[in-house]
Amino acid sequence: MTDTGPSYALLPGAPDSPVLLHVPHSSRVIPADVRAGIVLDDAALERELDHLTDAHTAEIAARAAEAAGVTPWRFVNGVSRLVVDPERFPDEREEMAAVGMGAVYTRTTHREALRPEGTDPEPLLARYFRPYAAAMTEAVADRLAATGRAVVIDVHSYPTEPLPYELHGSGPRPPVCLGTDAFHTQPELLAAAREAFAPCGETGLDSPFGGTYVPLAYYGGRREVGALMVEIRRDTYMTEPGGPAGPGLDRLAACLAALVDAVSR
DSSP states (O other), X not given: OGGGXXXXXXXXXXXXXXXXXXXXXOOOXXXXXXXXXXXXXXXXXXXXXXXXXXXXXXXXXXXXXXXXXXXXXXXEEOSOTTTOOTTSOSSTXXXXXXXXXXXXXXXOTTSOBSSOTTOOOHHHIXXXXXXXXXXXXXXXXXXXXXXXXXXXXXXXXXXXXXXXXXXXXXXXXXXXXXXXXXXXXXXXHHHHHHHHTGGGSOXXXXXXXXXXXXXTTTTTTOTTEEXXXXXXXXXXXXXXXXXXXXXXXXXXXXXXXXXHHHHHX
């Protein structure tokens, strides 16, 4: 990882699968030299990781891949989003920069200092963000070349109660929130997701989190690249915050596998 290799892993699926399960926020790993630039003490950092890590989502994706009829590809981040958040814009387009949570976070979930004032994000962007973005772009390109299309399904989770950093935390918080994009989330993809996750209870749209992840090279330009964000409310499968998984994890993995199968046809 990092000095000895990439900070992410692309796990191959079936050659004819268009699906890429993207798991960007499941890791708690912070390399020692990056940790040195964070002002929280160890106990406070562990609490912050509990709040921000999408715990067990890599396991949900792994089990779904194993259960699916056509094995999807998986792209899994190996470091914490406190290193860099690969799903943020690295510039002024990112609305979360208003609360210090752009591509390189400077504030915590409770809007307290995470990094010193005036921290230069560029070294972390160069070391982690841009290589990650390039690798995701290449992974999508490979699926397009192999199958003529690509479907990026983001696997996330979110806390049952809103945290102070949330810009849209006052809206509904359903068991499964589906984040959409007007260009890349095709109606049939959304319909398949609603059907697949029906066993988990209510599915909502774009609240408390909305949008999707699409590599910028394809964003708004290639309709063959479909995208959907799956946000799972944490109380449905784990003990909050940061605790062990429960029996709900198996149900969610089965639902995700059903979605993979539906869009692989």
